[in-house]
Amino acid sequence: MITKERCVSGIEVLDSELHGGIPVGSTVLISGGSGVGKTTLSMQFLANGASMGEKGVFFTASETLPKLKRFQGGFNFFDEVVRSWNLSSTLTGILYIGILVILRELLTLPFSIIK
Numbered sequence: 215m216i217t218k219e220r221c222v223s224g225i226e227v228l229d230s231e232l233h234g235g236i237p238v239g240s241t242v243l244i245s246g247g248s249g250v251g252k253t254t255l256s257m258q259f260l261a262n263g264a265s266m267g268e269k270g271v272f273f274t275a276s277e278t279l280p281k282l283k284r285f286q287g288g289f290n291f292f293d294e295v296v297r298s299w300n301l302s303s304t305l306t307g308i309l310y311i312g313i314l315v316i317l318r319e320l321l322t323l324p325f326s327i328i329k
């Protein structure tokens with residue numbers, strides 16, 4: 215049996231169910247209905263990685279930064295450094311990319327590049 219290196223999520227129950235973590239190099243889709251914890255799971259994974267010196271990207275089409283701060287702020291993993299994020303910062307190794315930021319940047323490009 216081939217054993218694949220694992221990326222520890224820092225979430226004990228999840229790591230146990232995944233036999234030590236997410237297989238390194240895997241693409242993971244987190245899906246589910248509104249309010250089931252997709253964003254919280256993602257943020258906890260990113261925060262745990264950042265605490266171990268890893269880098270990560272939070273890409274979202276629906277979560278604005280103020281909303282993210284408001285709803286995640288009550289969790290222990292969402293520390294003061296992350297609370298001080300702004301739209302262009304990469305604090306603790308986590309980059310926030312919201313669709314509104316991307317659209318704003320696209321609108322500043324010359325039209326000939328967008329064609």
